[in-house]
Amino acid sequence: MSGAEAWVIVVFASVVTYASRSVGIWFLADREVPVVVERALRHVGPAVLAALVASIAAGDGGSWPSIDVPELSALAVAAAVAWWHRNVLWSLSAGLVTFWLLLAVVG
Amino acid sequence: MPFVPDERSGPIDWEAVRDMVPLCIPAVPFGLVVGLAMSESAMPLAAGQTLSTTVFAGAAQLATVSLAGIASWWAVVLAVAVINARHVMYSAALAPMFREQPLWMRLISPMVLVDQQFALMSMYPSDDPRSVRRYYLTAGIGFWVVWQLTTAIGIVVGPAIPAGLRLGFAPAVMFTGLVVLSIRTSSTPRAAAAAAIAAAVVSGASVGLRDRLGILLGALVGVIVGSVVESRDRALS
Known part of the structure; x- marks a missing residue:
């Protein structure tokens, strides 16, 4: 690919990304949003983050049932620790340790 | 300034x-x-x-x-x-x-x-x-x-x-912790949990879609399911 083409990609990718991150702030911040929409937007957090987790866990081009024991166990442990301790660092550490231990065992 | x-x-x-x-x-x-x-x-x-x-x-x-x-x-x-x-x-x-x-x-x-x-x-x-x-x-x-x-x-x-x-x-492990925290801190935890579960199932099932379109699809379904559960809970209480 030519250098010029690479920079065209960089410019457009940056603009598109900035647009997606600013559109809600610019158009909704000064507006009264209907209660139904405001309630729906409160569920964006858990929904998008959970969708991200599932997408990463299911892997590249894989399908849902392909998720293995180490992955599932790591996520379950991370969820449980986050529930009890309400601390992301503890949750992450416990999840990763579980993941690596099981990877070493299962292979 | x-x-x-x-x-x-x-x-x-x-x-x-x-x-x-x-x-x-x-x-x-x-x-x-x-x-x-x-x-x-x-x-x-x-x-x-x-x-x-x-x-x-x-x-x-x-x-x-x-x-x-x-x-x-x-x-x-x-x-x-x-x-x-x-x-x-x-x-x-x-x-x-x-x-x-x-x-x-x-x-x-x-x-x-x-x-x-x-x-x-x-x-x-x-x-x-x-x-x-x-x-x-x-x-x-x-x-x-x-x-x-x-x-x-x-x-x-x-x-x-x-x-x-x-x-x-x-990152999947970290985001899992964040999902659980966002459910725990939600004012409507039942609806938040429903949103998360629906989003994860749909996103995981549609991971074959190109450009990770499944994330968007899962998120949209999750938001809808969360809203439905919330309005049902409000109607019941």
């Missing part, structure tokens, strides 16, 4: 630093992987590293550097648009927080509105505009700096990371 330090506590919100550090940890190996991909890409290194500065989104950057040279430029841009479309929901969900923010804050903030930043802000109380601003900028700019450094380092040391550690999975 931008960046006027708060007389009482200075420009840096240490609470934001404390909250952001655990979210930075899995981003470091991810940034190294992105840097490694940049070093192997058909794209010039300077262009790849500029993506870290202005696009600042791991998944979209990975897609860009791996598609560059294979797909046409507009196909690459389209892939970035689809992968980053979830940010529209982030900025819509956080909009009330910007009601009392000045123009410069509204212009800068979208630059750092990444997944981790949204997760933090969606759990932050939005009553005081000044503290929202300090918290947002400290966490966002801090994370941005970490990302610049790790992707740059990744270009050099990426090839030395053992593939057996499967570090690409670390």
Whole structure:
């Protein structure tokens, strides 16, 4: 690919990304949003983050049932620790340790 | 006026630093992987590293550097648009927080509105505009700096990371903790849990869709299911 083409990609990718991150702030911040929409937007957090987790866990081009024991166990442990301790660092550490231990065992 | 330090506590919100550090940890190996991909890409290194500065989104950057040279430029841009479309929901969900923010804050903030930043802000109380601003900028700019450094380092040391550690999975573990926290701190935990479960099932089932469209699909279904459960719970109570 030519250098010029690479920079065209960089410019457009940056603009598109900035647009997606600013559109809600610019158009909704000064507006009264209907209660139904405001309630729906409160569920964006858990929904998008959970969708991200599932997408990463299911892997590249894989399908849902392909998720293995180490992955599932790591996520379950991370969820449980986050529930009890309400601390992301503890949750992450416990999840990763579980993941690596099981990877070493299962292979 | 931008960046006027708060007389009482200075420009840096240490609470934001404390909250952001655990979210930075899995981003470091991810940034190294992105840097490694940049070093192997058909794209010039300077262009790849500029993506870290202005696009600042791991998944979209990975897609860009791996598609560059294979797909046409507009196909690459389209892939970035689809992968980053979830940010529209982030900025819509956080909009009330910007009601009392000045123009410069509204212009800068979208630059750092990444997944981790949204997760933090969606759990932050939005009553005081000044503290929202300090918290947002400290966490966002801090994370941005970490990302610049790790992707740059990744270009050099990426090839030395053992593939057996499967570090690409670390972000999934971290986001799981954040999902659970967002359910626990929600004012409607039942609806939030329903939203998360529905989103995960749909996203996982549609992972075969191109450009990770499944994330968007799952998120939309999750938001709808959460809203339905919430209005049912309200009707019953």
